Each structure stands twice: as structure tokens, then as C-alpha cells.
Amino acid sequence: MPAVKRSERISRRRLPFDIEAIRRLIELLVEHKVGEFEYSQGDVRIRIVQQGNPARHLPESVPSWFLPWLTSAASAPTPPSVPATPAPTSVPEPVTAEKPAPAPPPERSEAETPLHYIRSPIVGTFYRSPSPDAPPFVEVGSRVRKGQTVCIIEAMKIMNEIQSDVDGEVVAIYVENGTPVEYGAQLMAIRPTPAVEE
Template sequence: MDLKEIQNLIKFVAKSGASEVKLEMEDVKITIKTGETKGEMTTVVQQIPMAGIPQQAAPVPVAQPAAPAASDAPAASNDDSKYVTIKSPIIGTFYRKPSPDKPSFVEVGDSISEGSVLCVIEAMKLFNEIESEISGKIVKVLVDDSSPVEFDQPLFLVDPS
């Protein structure tokens, strides 16, 4: 990949509104990040693998019996199984508030109804309100405010009862 192709890729990513793009090829790794500040921050990393250096294997820790931890993990997942997970319908940036000076749409413990706005996800400079498809009570917010989210990523746990 030559410099001209890298420059064209940077321009394309900047115009698309994506916050981060990673490209890995045989001998090149490129990561382009655009910041939410007024200027753009672009990082390009190029690595060529070295065949002459042997890789050392990390030591494998000896497994210790973990009966208490093992019994706690299934109990936690069984508790979560009664909740409904609300997932992100799009890729973007998750916001709990309509603007920085306003209160959050929902908090843990709030009762919601079908059609209630739970959050906003910004995708390509458009703010999309995410509405609840069920009624219930917010049990847990699974994503931090102003964090990037992926398609189908869990956002909230709701108790439908």
C-alpha cells in the first residue's frame, strides 16, 4: 500500500463520519481514528512482521479449584436471564442525555413504557432516539455515556414484570 492510497483512505474515513477504522493486510496494519474535537486526530501505524525473531509462549498458570467463583457465576447469569436486554439497532456513539446540560433519559430503577426514549445514538452526525419496545423497569445501564457502540450491542437490562 503506497502513500497515495493511505491518504485516500484517510480522506474517505473522515468523510464517512466513522470514529475508528482498522485495516490489516499481510505486511501492513493501519488504524485511523477521528476525534470528536474540532480538529481531526489521525493515527497511521504500519508494521512489518519480522520472521527472524522467535515468539515466546506465555507461561500457562496452573488452574486452582474455584468452587465458590464457579457457583457465583451461574447464579448471576440466572438472575440476568429473567431480564430483557435492549440492544443497539445501529453503530454509533451512545448518549444517555439529550444534551450535556439536560438530565439522562432514564436511570436505574426508572419505570419505562413502550415507546419511551431510552438514549440517543449518534451516527454520521445524526442523533437517533432509541425507544423501548417493552414496558418495565431499568435494572442496569450496560454502556458508559459518550461511548462507541456496535450493532446489536446490549445497552440496557429491563425487568419486564
């Protein structure tokens, strides 16, 4: 009997899902920044986890438009049941098509200054301090100067200092210490210090 390659054996066997559909599903999940997706039917289970992103999970009930991607049209399953919720006691008023007059733009205060986001320039592991027993470089509320180190991204055993490229105040830190991050992941937000006119 001639030797059969593994890929030929797989292609001869009927798979319960379409590989091309899985590729399209992954593209869709990445596009919508979904951190984790899981689907199962019978003994087939598909789990897709995007590493390094704050997980944005899909609800327990999978939307029906996902299902044709995962199974053939002939055997489209029903989505998992959703826990029953009590029916509303009153019917909401219908929404009219009238648009309210636009409000005048509010005056900008310091609290409304657009935020500047520090993003990971590489794939690696995020660290808030230079060593486990050292204090973090910055905390929420810390004032930073342009060029000041705000965190470290370790990649291939090399510690890369990430510096602020604006003066301002740290208003959010999005990543936990020791968490893997991807290229372009938001690490923290800084409210830039308004320029002083002389």
C-alpha cells in the first residue's frame, strides 16, 4: 500500500467545519478586537484566543450569522440557549425620526484634553517596574515628562525601555504587570499638559 501524506488523509476525511470559514472568522474576530471566541457542537470544539489584548468576550449566545461559517448549510446548528430574562412590564415608546438641534460645542477644559496613548512598539511582556521589588515607573495620576521611562517591554530576554513622548499626567494603565502584549497594543493613556503661551 502506498504511503499517504498526512495532509491527504485529512483532506479525504470529512471535517465538520470549513477551514476557509475558520480563516474568515479569525479575520472578523481580529477586525472587531474580540479577545476570545469559543464554539462547540457535539464533539467538535473551536476556541480562538487572541493573545496580548484585553479580552473582549462574545456573549454566551452566539449570533446566528456566525453559525453558517462554522458548519455546512445543511447542518446549521442552533445557538446555545440564553438564560431567560423576565419580560418587560411596559412597552417602550417608539423612537421618532426627528433629530434634536445640535448643541453648541462645549468649551474645552483640562479634563477634556484629548488623550495621548502610549502603544507597544514590539511584541513582548509588559513590566511596570525595572525589577520585581522596585516601585513602578509610573502610577495613574503620575506626572511625566517627554523622554521619561514609563514601562519596559521584554522581548527575547532584552529589556526595552518605553518612554513617554509627551509631557502630561498618566490617566490610565491598560495592561497588568507581566502580561504579554502585541505590537500596537495600548499600554497607557496620558493627558498632555497644555502648551503655555508666552
